[in-house]
Amino acid sequence: MRRGKYPFIIGFLIVPVALYCTFVVAAYLQTFQLSLSSWSGLGPIEYVGFDNFTKLWHDELFWKSIRHNIFLLVLLPIVTIILAMVFAFLLNVGGGHRGGTTRGVWGSKVYRVIFFFPQLLALAIVAVIFGRVFGPDKSGMLNGLFPESWKPWLFLADERYAMLCILIVLIWQAVGFYVVLFSAGMGSIPAEIYEAAALDGATRITLFFRITIPLLWNTVQVAWVYLGIAAFDAFALVNIMTVDRGGPNGASSVLSLMIYRNAFEFSQAGYASALGVVLFFLTLTFAALTLRVTRRDSVEA
Amino acid sequence: MTEIFTQPAVDRRTLLRRAAAVGLLATPAVGMLSACVGSGSDDSDQEQATGTKSADNPLGIDPKAGVEIVIFNGGLGTAYATDVDTPLFNKKWPDAKITYSATEQISTVIQPRINAGNPPDMINNSGSNLMDFGAIVKAGQAAELTDLFAAPSLDIAGKTVAETLVPGAIEQGTYNGKPYAVNYSYTVFGLWYNKALFAKNNWTIPTTWADFTALCDKIKAAGITPFGYAGANASYYMVRALLTSAGKIGTEQVLKDIDNLKPGAWQADAIKQAAQAWGEIGNKYINKTFLGLKHTEVQLQQNQDKVAFYPCGSWLENEQAKDTPPGFEYAIAAYPSVTASDKLPATAINAAAGEIYFAAAKGKNPQGGKEYLRTMLSKEAALGFTKLTKSLTVVAGASDGVTISPGLTSANEAVTKAGKDIFMGYLFDTWYKKLDDESRGAVNDLMFKGGDAQKFCDRMEKASQAVAADSSITKFTRS
Numbered sequence: 001m002r003r004g005k006y007p008f009i010i011g012f013l014i015v016p017v018a019l020y021c022t023f024v025v026a027a028y029l030q031t032f033q034l035s036l037s038s039w040s041g042l043g044p045i046e047y048v049g050f051d052n053f054t055k056l057w058h059d060e061l062f063w064k065s066i067r068h069n070i071f072l073l074v075l076l077p078i079v080t081i082i083l084a085m086v087f088a089f090l091l092n093v094g095g096g097h098r099g100g101t102t103r104g105v106w107g108s109k110v111y112r113v114i115f116f117f118p119q120l121l122a123l124a125i126v127a128v129i130f131g132r133v134f135g136p137d138k139s140g141m142l143n144g145l146f147p148e149s150w151k152p153w154l155f156l157a158d159e160r161y162a163m164l165c166i167l168i169v170l171i172w173q174a175v176g177f178y179v180v181l182f183s184a185g186m187g188s189i190p191a192e193i194y195e196a197a198a199l200d201g202a203t204r205i206t207l208f209f210r211i212t213i214p215l216l217w218n219t220v221q222v223a224w225v226y227l228g229i230a231a232f233d234a235f236a237l238v239n240i241m242t243v244d245r246g247g248p249n250g251a252s253s254v255l256s257l258m259i260y261r262n263a264f265e266f267s268q269a270g271y272a273s274a275l276g277v278v279l280f281f282l283t284l285t286f287a288a289l290t291l292r293v294t295r296r297d298s299v300e301a
Numbered sequence: 302m303t304e305i306f307t308q309p310a311v312d313r314r315t316l317l318r319r320a321a322a323v324g325l326l327a328t329p330a331v332g333m334l335s336a337c338v339g340s341g342s343d344d345s346d347q348e349q350a351t352g353t354k355s356a357d358n359p360l361g362i363d364p365k366a367g368v369e370i371v372i373f374n375g376g377l378g379t380a381y382a383t384d385v386d387t388p389l390f391n392k393k394w395p396d397a398k399i400t401y402s403a404t405e406q407i408s409t410v411i412q413p414r415i416n417a418g419n420p421p422d423m424i425n426n427s428g429s430n431l432m433d434f435g436a437i438v439k440a441g442q443a444a445e446l447t448d449l450f451a452a453p454s455l456d457i458a459g460k461t462v463a464e465t466l467v468p469g470a471i472e473q474g475t476y477n478g479k480p481y482a483v484n485y486s487y488t489v490f491g492l493w494y495n496k497a498l499f500a501k502n503n504w505t506i507p508t509t510w511a512d513f514t515a516l517c518d519k520i521k522a523a524g525i526t527p528f529g530y531a532g533a534n535a536s537y538y539m540v541r542a543l544l545t546s547a548g549k550i551g552t553e554q555v556l557k558d559i560d561n562l563k564p565g566a567w568q569a570d571a572i573k574q575a576a577q578a579w580g581e582i583g584n585k586y587i588n589k590t591f592l593g594l595k596h597t598e599v600q601l602q603q604n605q606d607k608v609a610f611y612p613c614g615s616w617l618e619n620e621q622a623k624d625t626p627p628g629f630e631y632a633i634a635a636y637p638s639v640t641a642s643d644k645l646p647a648t649a650i651n652a653a654a655g656e657i658y659f660a661a662a663k664g665k666n667p668q669g670g671k672e673y674l675r676t677m678l679s680k681e682a683a684l685g686f687t688k689l690t691k692s693l694t695v696v697a698g699a700s701d702g703v704t705i706s707p708g709l710t711s712a713n714e715a716v717t718k719a720g721k722d723i724f725m726g727y728l729f730d731t732w733y734k735k736l737d738d739e740s741r742g743a744v745n746d747l748m749f750k751g752g753d754a755q756k757f758c759d760r761m762e763k764a765s766q767a768v769a770a771d772s773s774i775t776k777f778t779r780s
Binding site for chain 1: 430746
C-alpha cells in the first residue's frame with residue numbers, strides 16, 4: 001500500500017492542479033502583465049509602465065466603486081449573519097423544548113424549505129425580479145403597495161438608495177443558505193446543554209446569546225469569509241438592475257462592473273487588468289485579515 | 302454539502318483558506334476572459350480561401366469554400382439573414398455552405414474568437430454588447446472593403462455597389478480614408494408619436510419650439526405625459542435628440558467638432574441652446590420615474606397612449622410590433638426648430654446608416670464574407686430586409702413604391718421632405734465609448750434633475766478633453 005501512495009496522490013492531483021494553473025494562475029499572471037500595458041483588447045500590446053495605476057488613482061469612479069464594495073463588505077456579512085442566525089434559532093430552538101427535545105417554532109420544517117428557495121434561483125432571474133420589485137413607478141411592486149397619494153419612490157434611480165437596494169437583494173438571496181448552514185451548526189450542539197440551561201431557568205433569549213452563539217462561532221466565521229467574498233463581486237445584480245449600469249452617475253458602480261466595462265466596452269483591457277490587480281490585492285488582504293483574526297481566536301481558545 | 306462545516310474533523314483554518322481561494326477564483330481575470338492574448342496577430346498566416354476573379358465572380362471567391370456568418374439577434378430579428386440573404390447567396394453559389402449563428406452578446410462571443418485567430422467570416426457587430434469597431438480596425442481585424450464597393454451590384458445592372466447606396470453610407474464605415482464596414486440599415490431619427498391619437502385630439506405636429514411647448518401643455522392637460530425616454534438603459538436616445546437639435550441650430554459642423562474632440566466643442570452656443578431647451582422639457586413635461594425605466598417599459602407606455610412623444614430611430618415600429626395595439630399608428634416628426642435663427646429648416650432630420658456588418662480580415666474566407674455583404678447590398682435582399690424588419694436600407698430606393706407599414710411610410714416621407722437637409726449626425730459614441738457613457742449620465746442629469754444646461758456642457762467638455770488627453774485611446778477624425 002505504502003509503495004503506491006505517491007502515484008496515487010499525484011494521480012489525484014494532476015488534473016486539478018493543471019486546471020488551476022491554466023485557468024487561475026496563468027490568467028492571473030497575464031492580468032498582471034496586461035495591467036502594465038495600454039492594450040485595447042485587440043491587436044498588439046504596448047507597455048506603459050504604471051500609467052494605468054496613476055490613472056486609477058485619479059479616477060473618481062474607481063474610488064466610488066471601492067467605497068461601494070466596502071459598504072457591501074461591512075454590511076452584507078453583518079446583516080445576513082444576524083438575520084440568518086435569528087431565523088435558524090427560531091427554526092431549531094425557538095419553539096422551546098417539550099418531551100425532552102428542543103424544537104423550532106410551529107411549521108419550521110416548511111419554513112426551512114422556503115428560506116432556501118432564493119438560493120435555487122439564478123442570480124440573473126433574481127435581478128430581473130427585483131428590478132420589478134423596485135420599479136420606480138406605480139407598476140413597481142413596492143410602489144404599487146404604497147398608498148396612491150404617495151409620490152413614487154425611485155429606488156434604484158435614486159443616487160442615495162441605489163446601493164441600498166443592491167444590498168437588500170444580496171441579503172435576500174444569501175440568508176436562506178446561511179439559515180441552513182447555521183441550522184446544521186445548531187443541530188450539532190448537544191441537546192443536554194440546552195436542557196440543562198432551561199432547567200436552570202434560562203429564557204429563549206439567554207439560550208440564544210449564552211449557548212447558541214458561542215457554540216456556533218466557528219460556523220459564523222466561515223460564513224463571514226464567504227459573504228465577504230460575495231461583497232467583492234455583486235456584478236450580476238449591478239449589471240442587470242441598475243440605471244445605466246452602475247448609475248445614476250456611478251452611484252451603484254462596483255469594481256467588478258468597472259473591470260467588465262473597461263475590458264469589453266471601453267476597449268481598455270490594460271486598464272481593466274489594473275483594476276483586476278487591485279481587486280486581487282483587496283481580496284487577498286481581506287482573506288489574510290480574516291485568517292489573522294481567527295488565528296488569534298484559536299490561540300485564546 | 303453543509304455537513305462538512307459541522308464535522309469537527311474538518312480543520313476550520315483549512316476551510317477558511319479554501320474559502321479564500323474560492324474568492325480569488327471568483328475575482329474576474331481579464332486575461333482569461335479575453336482568451337489567448339495577442340495570439341491573433343502572431344499566427345495570422347492561416348490559409349484563406351480564394352478563387353479566380355471573373356466578371357461573374359468579381360471578388361474572386363472560392364465557390365466551394367464555406368462562409369461563416371454571425372448575426373446579432375436584436376430589434377431587427379434574424380429572419381432576414383436566414384430567409385432572404387442566405388438563400389440568395391446560395392442561389393448564386395450553391396456549393397458554398399453558409400454556417401449561420403446568432404447571438405445577443407456579440408463582443409463576448411466574437412472577441413475571444415478574433416483574439417484566437419479564428420473569427421467568423423462575416424459579423425454583424427451590433428447591440429448593447431457590440432465590439433469597439435474602431436479598435437477592431439486599428440488591430441487590422443476588419444477586411445478592407447474597397448473591392449466590394451467597386452464590384453458591380455448583384456442585381457442593379459450597370460452600377461457598382463457603391464453607386465447603388467444612399468449618400469454618406471460608405472463614409473460612415475470609413476476609417477482614416479478606407480472603408481471597413483457596411484452600415485446596412487438606414488435609420489431615420491425623430492420624435493415618434495401615435496398618429497391616430499394626435500388626429501383624435503386635433504393635435505398638430507409642431508415646427509417651432511413655442512408650438513412644441515404649447516402642445517406639450519395641451520397633452521399634459523389631457524392627462525398624458527407629453528415626452529419621455531428611458532433613463533435606465535436608453536438615455537442615448539435623448540443624447541441624440543439633444544445633439545440633433547444642436548445640429549439644426551448650428552449645422553452638422555457642431556457635431557463634427559464634438560467628434561474631433563475639438564476643445565470647446567461642447568461649450569458651443571448651439572449645444573448650450575439645445576441643452577437649455579431640452580432641459581426645460583425635462584423640467585416640465587417628463588415623468589420623473591422614467592429615469593428608472595428601461596426602453597421597452599417606456600415604449601409600452603407609449604403604446605398604451607400614456608406617453609405622447611418618444612425620441613427614437615425608425616427601428617421602433619418593428620421592435621414594438623407585438624405590443625402595438627390595433628389602431629395605433631406610428632409616425633415620425635422632425636425635431637422642432639429651437640430658435641428662429643436655426644441654420645437648418647424645421648424639416649431637417651438626422652438619418653444615418655447603422656448596423657455594422659464587416660468581413661473579418663483574418664478569418665478563413667474573407668472574400669466569401671465580402672460576397673455575402675454584396676448579396677445583402679442587392680436590391681432584392683434590401684427589399685426583403687425592409688419587408689421583414691420594417692427598416693430602410695442604405696440601398697437607395699430599394700423599397701420605393703412598396704407600402705409596408707405606417708411608420709415606415711412616415712419615415713420615408715420625412716426623408717423626402719428633408720431633401721438635402723439630412724445629416725448623418727455624430728460618431729463619437731462609437732469612436733469613444735467612454736465619452737458615450739458620460740453623455741448618457743449627463744443627459745439623465747439634465748432631463749431628470751433640474752435642467753442645468755451649463756452643467757451639462759461643462760461635464761461633457763471635461764470628459765471630451767479627458768479622452769483627448771488619454772494616449773491609450775485611438776483617435777479618429779472626420780471632416
